[in-house]
Amino acid sequence: MEQQNHSKQLLLQLNQQRAKGYLCDVIIVVENALFRAHKNVLAASSVYFKSLVPHDNLINLDTEMVSPSIFRQVLDFIYTGRLSSSDFVSDHSISSLLIAASYLQLTELAALCRRKLKHNGQTPSSSNKMTPSSSTSPTPNGHTPGPLCLSSTPLHNHQHHNNHSGSKKGSQRPGQEGRLREDLSEKVFISGSRCASLSPSGEGRSNGLGLDLSKRSPSESTATEEVSPSSLLQSSSPHSSSLSPTPPTTSSAKPEPPKTSTDLQPRAPRKRPRGDKVTPELEDGEVNGEENGLDQSEGSGHSGRGGGGGGRKGRRNGNTNYIYRQPQPGFEPGVGDNLYVCIPCGKGFPSSEQLNAHVDTHTHDQLYMKDEEEEEEEEECGGYLKDKDPDTCPDDSASKGVKPDAEEPGHLCTVCSKSCKDATSLRQHEKSHWLNRPFPCNICGKLFTQRGTMTRHMRSHLGLKPFACEECGMRFTRQYRLAEHMRVHSGEKPYECQLCGGKFTQQRNLLSHMRMHTSPS
DNA sequence: CTGGGGATGGGGCCC
DNA sequence: CGGGCCCCATCCCCA
Numbered sequence: 001m002e003q004q005n006h007s008k009q010l011l012l013q014l015n016q017q018r019a020k021g022y023l024c025d026v027i028i029v030v031e032n033a034l035f036r037a038h039k040n041v042l043a044a045s046s047v048y049f050k051s052l053v054p055h056d057n058l059i060n061l062d063t064e065m066v067s068p069s070i071f072r073q074v075l076d077f078i079y080t081g082r083l084s085s086s087d088f089v090s091d092h093s094i095s096s097l098l099i100a101a102s103y104l105q106l107t108e109l110a111a112l113c114r115r116k117l118k119h120n121g122q123t124p125s126s127s128n129k130m131t132p133s134s135s136t137s138p139t140p141n142g143h144t145p146g147p148l149c150l151s152s153t154p155l156h157n158h159q160h161h162n163n164h165s166g167s168k169k170g171s172q173r174p175g176q177e178g179r180l181r182e183d184l185s186e187k188v189f190i191s192g193s194r195c196a197s198l199s200p201s202g203e204g205r206s207n208g209l210g211l212d213l214s215k216r217s218p219s220e221s222t223a224t225e226e227v228s229p230s231s232l233l234q235s236s237s238p239h240s241s242s243l244s245p246t247p248p249t250t251s252s253a254k255p256e257p258p259k260t261s262t263d264l265q266p267r268a269p270r271k272r273p274r275g276d277k278v279t280p281e282l283e284d285g286e287v288n289g290e291e292n293g294l295d296q297s298e299g300s301g302h303s304g305r306g307g308g309g310g311g312r313k314g315r316r317n318g319n320t321n322y323i324y325r326q327p328q329p330g331f332e333p334g335v336g337d338n339l340y341v342c343i344p345c346g347k348g349f350p351s352s353e354q355l356n357a358h359v360d361t362h363t364h365d366q367l368y369m370k371d372e373e374e375e376e377e378e379e380e381c382g383g384y385l386k387d388k389d390p391d392t393c394p395d396d397s398a399s400k401g402v403k404p405d406a407e408e409p410g411h412l413c414t415v416c417s418k419s420c421k422d423a424t425s426l427r428q429h430e431k432s433h434w435l436n437r438p439f440p441c442n443i444c445g446k447l448f449t450q451r452g453t454m455t456r457h458m459r460s461h462l463g464l465k466p467f468a469c470e471e472c473g474m475r476f477t478r479q480y481r482l483a484e485h486m487r488v489h490s491g492e493k494p495y496e497c498q499l500c501g502g503k504f505t506q507q508r509n510l511l512s513h514m515r516m517h518t519s520p521s
Numbered sequence: 522c523t524g525g526g527g528a529t530g531g532g533g534c535c536c
Numbered sequence: 537c538g539g540g541c542c543c544c545a546t547c548c549c550c551a
Binding site: 450451452455456478479480483507508511512 | 537538539540541542543544
């Protein structure tokens with residue numbers, strides 16, 4: 001007895017789930033695009049992925065080897081076992097696919113490409129070796145990989161270092177490491193061109209956060225949601241504007257292991273066994289978020305701090321199945337707690353399980369019927385959204401009070417009577433009273449009151465740490481942190497305890513110390 | 522084992 | 537929107 005088409009149906013289901021982001025537990029970053037997928041499927045298809053996905057939930061691929069559009073085809077192939085005829089429009093497309101397939105060790109796809117090239121009278125071997133001629137031509141989406149074999153830059157060594165070798169101090173000079181990260185930042189930030197992630201009508205969909213939430217039409221191959229990291233972060237990095245838009249360089253001629261999230265982690269000057277392993281927010285085993293920190297505290301609006309150091313434990317932000325959106329109006333059984341937002345309909349749910357259950361109720365068609373009407377929503381309604389809830393939106397007077405053009409003297413907060421110097425400050429301050437948070441993280445769904453905080457948070461997902469210590473190479477997401485860190489090297493201890501004379505490099509440690517003095521015990 | 526200090530990560534919020 | 541500072545939490549080291 002055998003179920004007919006069982007495997008086919010299974011793949012179909014998986015592919016549909018991928019389209020929804022349902023149970024996706026890994027994000028693959030390719031240049032300016034994010035692809036969500038299932039670890040199991042990737043591991044079953046690719047030796048490379050098989051080696052990476054157990055350890056990483058965020059995988060950066062070398063854009064020299066694969067462009068976003070090519071990877072979309074690769075992913076489609078993985079999930080469907082077929083390539084659309086449009087993927088074979090030119091020998092070059094096939095060559096690009098072959099390069100990617102070889103890089104990712106997708107043997108079947110590589111063989112398919114070779115056969116196709118052979119059939120077309122081409123010599124697949126040349127493509128497989130990734131000669132400059134084959135690699136520098138534009139890919140179908142216009143992406144032009146940099147030269148592969150011509151570069152003499154030594155950067156390739158750290159473009160692909162793995163967790164373990166990379167964590168060894170001294171394996172590379174700090175400066176080099178810093179360069180690596182900048183290069184990676186370039187890859188992530190610079191690319192201004194949107195990959196083929198636009199909605200059927202061609203326009204990218206923004207939710208007002210710069211997040212491209214566009215969906216691919218059902219008719220357009222398999223729906224692969226791509227999100228431009230550059231839009232994710234909206235050039236929040238001060239480096240983003242200063243980085244050269246030159247393509248990343250690597251002199252590798254053979255496929256190398258893709259970069260992984262851990263590649264982005266700092267080489268801590270001191271031993272940090274756990275820290276070295278991290279992508280805290282995307283730790284294995286948390287993606288389904290049964291006990292996800294989000295459920296209980298994160299994003300509740302009250303205990304965000306609870307997660308402060310949680311990165312070390314990896315207990316926060318575990319759910320990566322969905323790219324979150326703010327709740328849609330009309331769905332508000334306790335809006336403040338509905339942190340898990342369905343992409344297609346925007347409904348919010350208090351737990352990942354409920355969200356998963358909900359997502360499954362969507363038909364495939366529904367996924368692509370979503371309009372773009374809400375993108376300016378949070379801006380227009382002052383962040384309260386339209387899902388008015390007595391708890392989350394105190395009253396209309398509050399929002400009236402925060403009109404940008406408010407001119408009343410004093411600019412008093414309607415909630416706490418705090419006096420702000422101007423209407424803008426007042427408006428921003430009043431956001432601090434909102435229980436509803438209009439700025440969701442596109443990766444983990446955590447909600448924020450300020451866009452800047454969200455983008456800063458996003459950096460931690462992507463491992464972007466633009467600020468490097470010249471002494472030890474340690475990198476930070478914030479300049480302030482770097483300045484703070486530099487006192488470690490300088491030995492400066494500007495903070496002195498007035499009670500015992502103890503000196504500290506950091507104010508927060510002085511404060512911690514002071515608590516020791518003042519605490520009863 | 523425990524507590525304190527050093528150091529780091531992340532979020533909130535104001536400027 | 538970024539910078540800066542505050543806070544909390546956490547990890548690691550060491551006495």
